[in-house]
Amino acid sequence: MALYESIEIASWFKIYFVENNGMAFGIEVIGKLFLSLFRIVAVGFIGYYLYLLVKKNFTHxxxxxxxxxxxxxxxxxxxxxxxGEIFTASYPGHVASMVPFGNGYSSWLHGKVVDMFYFPLIEGTFPQWLPIWGGEDFLFFRPIFNFADSAITIGIALLLIFYRKTLTETMQKPNE
Structure with a gap:
């Protein structure tokens, strides 16, 4: 797919090809290299934490x-x-192609993340009488995300809904 090209699966669900430099749902806060290195370090800590949880027979x-x-x-x-190492740059109307490693549009750790799931669930216009936004269009669920973003979001939601107490306890005494 070319950048910003979409395939409508249903009126409320589209496969929409975008790339982003940032975090989940395209949020951008800090430099790309720092973000990539931070992710790698965080994965190391989360992996070690997971190892400790399995070793201590925590709930499945x-x-x-x-x-x-x-x-x-x-x-x-x-x-x-x-x-960024294995694909040419994407832009509207052009499909990126795979190239030999190191000949892509960007250097190692500086590649973009592909997002593709788009759920424009509710589209409409705010009523005229509403202060500030009256008469403006709105779209409920604007973020475009990928499968990895979904896994992170679902994992965090499950922790917050079902394991808040466990999470608090393990963060207070992780090595006991």
Whole structure:
């Protein structure tokens, strides 16, 4: 697919090809190299934490939640590390092509992350009488994301919904 090209699966679900430099859902806060290195270090810590959890026979649900976060982080790292090395630049109307390693559009650790899932669930216009936004268009669920972002989000949601107490306890005494 070319950059910004989309395929409509349903009116509320589209495969929409975008690339981003940042974190989950295209958020950009800091430099790309720092973000890539931070992700790699974070994956190391999460992997070690997961190892300790398995060793201590924590509940399967808690371990699965942490594993989802780890898997999503690894997926985004793979994109970030290698995508720029093995693909030509994407732009509207042009499909990127795979090239020999090192001949891509960017250097190692500086690649973009591909996002593709888009769920424009509710589209409409705010009523005129509404202060500030009256008459403006709105779209509920604007973010475009990838499978790795989903894994991270689901893992965090499961932790917050079902394992908040466990998470707090393990963060206070992780080596006991």
């Amino acid at each position: 649900g808690y371990i699965a939640s942490i594993a989802l976060i780890l898997a999503g982080a690894i997926g985004n790292i793979i994109d970030s590390v290698f995508y």
